[in-house]
Amino acid sequence: MFEFITRLFGGSEGSKNKAKERLRLVLVHDRASLSPGLVEALEEELIQVISKYLEIDEEGLEVNFDEGDDSVALIANIPVKNVKRKM
Amino acid sequence: MGKVIVITSGKGGVGKTTTTANLGTGLAATGQRVCLVDTDIGLRNLDVVMGLENRIVYDLLDVVEGNCRLRQALIKDKHFGDSLVLLPAAQTREKDAVKPEQMRELMAQLREDYDFVILDSPAGIEHGFKNAIAGADTAIVVTTPEISAVRDADRIIGLLEAAELYDPQLIINRVRPDMVRKGDMMDIDDIDDILAISILGVIPDDQDIIVSTNRGETVVTDKKSRPGQAYRNVVRRILGEEVPFMNLQERKVMHWFKKILSGEAQ
Numbered sequence: 001m002f003e004f005i006t007r008l009f010g011g012s013e014g015s016k017n018k019a020k021e022r023l024r025l026v027l028v029h030d031r032a033s034l035s036p037g038l039v040e041a042l043e044e045e046l047i048q049v050i051s052k053y054l055e056i057d058e059e060g061l062e063v064n065f066d067e068g069d070d071s072v073a074l075i076a077n078i079p080v081k082n083v084k085r086k087m
Numbered sequence: 088m089g090k091v092i093v094i095t096s097g098k099g100g101v102g103k104t105t106t107t108a109n110l111g112t113g114l115a116a117t118g119q120r121v122c123l124v125d126t127d128i129g130l131r132n133l134d135v136v137m138g139l140e141n142r143i144v145y146d147l148l149d150v151v152e153g154n155c156r157l158r159q160a161l162i163k164d165k166h167f168g169d170s171l172v173l174l175p176a177a178q179t180r181e182k183d184a185v186k187p188e189q190m191r192e193l194m195a196q197l198r199e200d201y202d203f204v205i206l207d208s209p210a211g212i213e214h215g216f217k218n219a220i221a222g223a224d225t226a227i228v229v230t231t232p233e234i235s236a237v238r239d240a241d242r243i244i245g246l247l248e249a250a251e252l253y254d255p256q257l258i259i260n261r262v263r264p265d266m267v268r269k270g271d272m273m274d275i276d277d278i279d280d281i282l283a284i285s286i287l288g289v290i291p292d293d294q295d296i297i298v299s300t301n302r303g304e305t306v307v308t309d310k311k312s313r314p315g316q317a318y319r320n321v322v323r324r325i326l327g328e329e330v331p332f333m334n335l336q337e338r339k340v341m342h343w344f345k346k347i348l349s350g351e352a353q
Contacts, residue, residue, distance in 0.1 A: 014270020019234045020277055026234075027241050027281065 028065055039063055046076060055082040089120075089198035092205050092325075093223035095247075097239030099210030101231045102260040105296060106318075107207040108136045110227075113307040113322035114203050115164065115171035122161065122201040124174045124193075126219040127209040128184055131176035138165060138303020139173055148177035151189045157196060166308070172201075183214045187221035194222030203325075212246055220247065226255040227287060232262055232273040241282055256287035258321065263292045264335040275332065288321035290314050291335050 032039060043063050050056055057079035066075045094107045104127075111123045124147065125133035134140040145160035164171035174197075177184065197204045208219035220226065226247050230240040240257065247255050259278055266272035275289050295312040299305060307318040313333075320330045 014272075016267075016270050016273045016277060019273055020281065023234050023237055023281055026238055030238065030242060031245065 032065060046078070050078060053084060054080050055084060057081055089201045090203055090225070091194050091198055091223045092203065093208050093220050093226045093252075094205060094229060095208035095216065095219065095226055095243055096210065096229045096236070097212060097243040098230075098236045101229050101236050102290075103210070103229050104132050104136050104207050105300065106227070106229050106258060106260065106290075107133060107205050109305045109307040109315075109318040110322060110325070111171060111203070111205050112137075112164070112167070112305040113318050114205075114325065115167040116308055117322060117326065118170075119202040119326075120170045120200070121167075121203045121205065122172050122174065122197050124197070124204060124206045125176035126185075126190070126206050126215060128176045128180055128182050128215060129178065130209065131178050133173060133207045134162075134175045135303065136300055137173055137305070139175075140303075143175050146175045146177040147193075148180055148184055150174070151185055151193065157193075182209065182218075185218050187218055190218050190221040192222075212242070216246075217250075220250055220252055223252060226252045227258055228255050228284070229258045229260055230278070231260050232267075232278065237273070237278060237281060244282065244284060254285070256285050257282060258288045258290065259286065260290045261292040262289055262335060268336060286332075287324055288317060289332055289335065290317045290321075291333070 043061060046063070047056065047058055047061065060077075060079040062077040064075050064077075066073045092110075094103050094110070096103050104125075107123060111121045115121045123133060123137070125131050126147070127133075128148070131146075134143060139162050142162045145155040147160070149155045150157050150160045161172040161174055163169060164173070194204060206219050206223060209215035228240050228243055228247075230236045244255055247253075257278070259275060262274070263272055267274045275286060279286055291313050293306075293312070293314045295306050295309065296314055299309065299312075306312045306315040307322070309315040317333055320333060323330045
């Protein structure tokens, strides 16, 4: 009943928002897996940039998508071997 | 030189065939010469939706394999005769009976004689889909406002771009204004937000579609029909006109009133 009244006055949250939220997340995964090359290229460039400042374990590098309640984050796990001395 | 448009979706049952039939008929009604091609081998349906199922002699495969001349296989529409023809799919063969190269050749032939060639693609992303898009210039993706259909549409958009069919356009089918109003169905803005491709049209869910399909007619020529109006708007957009989207929130009764008062505007 309460739900009905809130809907009646427009302060509602219909099920479409739930659909949008779920769709966003699932598409992040679909799109990423559609082009594995993209993630690979990202990894390679990350290595290049970070290697300027840190010595990293390239083999141990991992890049993944992580989903929160209403957001998606790119999580990179980059094992550091050594901090480079400033030139 | 005509334009080859493929109608595709990924998910089945979202209204590809109905869309193909209506856009084809709608274009023919504006004086364009149109050829519809059913590429759904083994599961042909464009013939029944167009009400031409009793006239089939030859099919797409007969043409490709040289069992008949192209012209012999083209079925003339009941209302538009020579300017709206259907090339039906083979019903008794496998999906991989036609090759993309053969489709490309066929399209090259058809675009000589017609302003628009519209291909009805099978559901899925396998062989039949690849055949259907092989000879196409542009693609129209059909979806419904459901999560599963939108997801598949996204995947199809990716595959189309990978096949160098850039800038596909979207038709959102079976929108229910009452549910959109309640926030229980994604609307045009929501889907635009998610898929980020240009939207060619929004078709309201309406019993007119089922009634006309039962009769083997298309709704696009029915001046009183709401989805018919929506399809006519899509046709005008395909022809390069700028037409605002229909106000789906408007009550049906109001729509009728307006029609009566304006003496069927547009």
